[in-house]
Amino acid sequence: MNDATRHDMTCAELLIRLLRDTYQADTIFGIPGVHTVELYRGLHDSGLRHITPRHEQGAGFMADGYARATGKPGVCFIITGPGMTNIATAMGQALADSVPMLVISSVNRRDTLGRGQGRLHELPCQQQLLAGVSRFSHTLLDPEGLPEALARAFAVFDSRRPGPVHIEIPIDLFNAPVTPPTHWQRLRPSPPAPATTAIREAATWLREAERPLVLLGGGCVDAADAARRLVEGLDAPTVTTINAKGLLGRDHPLDLGANASLPAVRRLANEADVILAVGTELGETDYDVVFDGGFALSGRLIRIDIDAEQLARNQHAALAICADAGLALNALAPHFPERLERRGSERTRDALDALDLPRAPAFADYAPLFATLAEALPEAILVGDSCATTYAANHLVSQPAPRRFFNASTGYGTLGYGLPAAMGAQLGRPDLPVVSLVGDGGIMFTLPELACAVEERLPLVILLWHNQGYEEIRRFMDDAGVERLGVDLRSPDFQMLAAGFGCAATRVATPDELTRALATRPADGPLLIEVDAAAWADTIAHA
Template identity: 75%
Template sequence: MTCAELLIRLLRDTYGVNTLFGIPGVHTVELYRSLEGSEVLHVTPRHEQGAGFMADGYARASGKPGVCLIITGPGMTNIATAMGQALADSIPMLVISSVNRRDTLGLGQGRLHELPSQRQLVSGVARFSHTLLDADTLPEVLARAFAVFRGARPGPVHIEIPIDLFNAPATPPRCWQAPKLYRAAPDPEGLREAAQLLKAAKRPLVLLGGGCEDASQAARTLIERLDAPTVTTINAKGLLGRGHPLDLGANAALPAVRRLASNADVILAVGTELGETDVDVVFDDGFELTGTLIRVDIDPEQLVRNQTTTLGLVGDAGRTLALLAEYFPEPLSRGGAERVSKALAELDLANDPALAPFVPLYETLAEQLPEAVLVGDSTAPVYAGNHLVSQPAPRRYFNASTGYGTLGYGLPAALGAKLAQPPLPVVALVGDGGVMFTLSELATAVEERIPVVILLWHNAGYEEIRRYMDDNGVARLGVDLQAPNFMTLADGFGCPTIHIESPVELAAALAERDISRPLLIEIDASAWQRSVTRKDAP
């Protein structure tokens, strides 16, 4: 068995990987020889950044690591942006790349695709980066990667294999079964102390982040027994189900929720960084917690970042939530639902001028595709959706406005999400500016027959930056873009298209679409807003 053959078999048989994203190159052809007949699906994007975003979307929608096969040098610099997004949002991604021969590493001989140190370049966007120097150590290195994904704070892991190792003989492991790993449980004494603080609270508040995605039942049980208003961050949408009476949504940056937070005497924050894109999307550092702060995270360093922690519990979010709930066998009564209802009424999101144009968009999506996974780029509908959307389950709403905040994410990530969840409709929410970063992935959607719906919000430029420039007295430079004819481009890729200007037209397009093919729906932003305004006029 060669090293390349061992790699593919370990991925498939030991770690259950059935989908790979990558672009073949002369340095990785031996990996592709080993893929033949493996029954592992290989998806070829049109750019390595697209491969990384597809793997990210696959991981977020499925909870399983997304895996990429990437060429030496430019392949790795291309995927680095996608790795940065995955690192910021703690998304499990395995990037396996080639690198130049062992006897040439670091010599600067001008070899094809050579970097001074590929591993050093990638280390800043990976939990760890490893250069394989002996084929027989491959099982141990892969085990380390999956230990990070399953037992610690996840993120991208990079393993580079010198091209002279792919055909080197490798010794198969004695056992092909992956080790069974359990995440850390919190300290019992810390749990008791946290429970006492929560029992004594008069005005408790809970904040649930993306680290809780796999703990929806435990989260609902605990907050209902605490009767506590709860912020679910953007990456935790759907955790409590659609329209839960204790759910404040991802609105921690808005005044009514900020007042609840600053007045809370005890705050429980689980699986959240409490960073800007979790609680401060207006970026004014105005989210203040003055009460006793209890934090739970798998990463001990997170317990002391951004806010002053009173009590920190290192452990798995789901296990901690379940153990805390045992201290509250009977539900408490502290007016939680009434406090949430009052705050949401004060926010009146549906009538907020910045959000109102997007209310009918999300109402139409909820009516036509109630179970859909919504995958977004950094674009106006997504910024609004972060406040407006309520999903029936976790892993059905994610976007690139969080963490790293890259552009070009929405389309390829939606393709990955659809491959991860074939029974569910998947909608990519993109803008005319950001989609140009990865528009070539329309070819992947068509070739692989991935039936995503692509909602393209066309407002002729970088609207968010335009507004920011206007608000700060900066002349509009570089933000008013000449857009291509997206209908013609999509048609050239072989992707069906439709141009719409109103919610009624959107509903018809969704209802009449061919569910076996991708569909690009171009929304004329100006016409849409006029349509919505006319409808709302007295």
């Protein structure tokens, strides 16, 4: 912007301009309130799309799904006080899964902060509350500091382990005049590159290994080509975690999937003499979903992560490399221009054959479900809540590309994520079909977002697995010998509820019925497909 075109604008106007022009935001998720009215001045004509969820938690989940599907930070405008406590759960999920999210909120006037005067939406310290579910939480006290605060936020997204960033703006600053910056270019700090000596040492260890194993996490999703070249050059069986699903492509012969908690893959892990772990926390919800501490590594562990502190957590690394996963994979791959012969594909196939997942009792009911989905919608993004179908999909589903599968069963493990996150994914990727995997218990947390899906005419499929309550918790209670309480729920009539929202809906009990429902899904609105879990299981058992 040159001097001839510069003029004073308000802090709120500058925020909109920076988000749109400097950071290329295109969508805002938010619910207006009396404290944010001035924040909305000018938004209508800005070219930014505003999506109005029915709850701030839904806004956060939508931003999360948008970010995971597109790779761009999701942006939220949230009201002071209750708006922020409502979105805190969604921020916690995004923090656990390293999802970039920018939460802009209002806060009370500067002269009232911390005074406990009982003002509207007042919290003792809103910034301190949100600091625990964000990479950082910042209170803007001078409107001239807005460009710097945003630059800090996007620096986190671009060059550190991402996650939510919270910037709160006192309501007396929205209309405060501010001089626009002379330079509007986005700061793009380079993410950390691996040390050349460390890459050489890692390459030497991997070349000398007899039984290598690779563990790829969600930090690798933007480096699929390099990841594929490397594992193929190493001829190494590879675990792709839940957030890395699709990284090697569909049904790659070296892909063990997200099955590190199952016996045959655990044996491979324990027998491996060198393990390369890239962009993965090595956390419980990826490697130990049976919660028995049985995932053990006895070989030398090479660990690559953008977060230096994470390198010291969960598993001891013999060689720790603090670097961006993509830069590290691109540096390692050229060390293996020709495929080494380690029986990698054979070892992978033997492990998967031993698991025989489609016929395993725990997955037999779900295998036909996902086979039907893969045939009808092979390119679909699958977005899951914490529910039975999601838990099965973590093991059964193979996707053609990264950013096509994510859910709330990892890390924080919230309920209510599946529907609004799928909406965010559909808004971000209108070119792809999106399927939301939800249960009859979890969908009740955010069911009102169905109104927003209808309002925005989002053509997503909501696959509702109806098993009369919280099946996973029922199982844990039964296994622990605890009398069932609070898990057998009375369900509403979901068909009637969907109709009340103006949403198309149907019930299915067989794979053929599901195929027909998917073939006739509307192009201009959501479709709720309710699967009677008991009837479905009976059909599969007698097939």
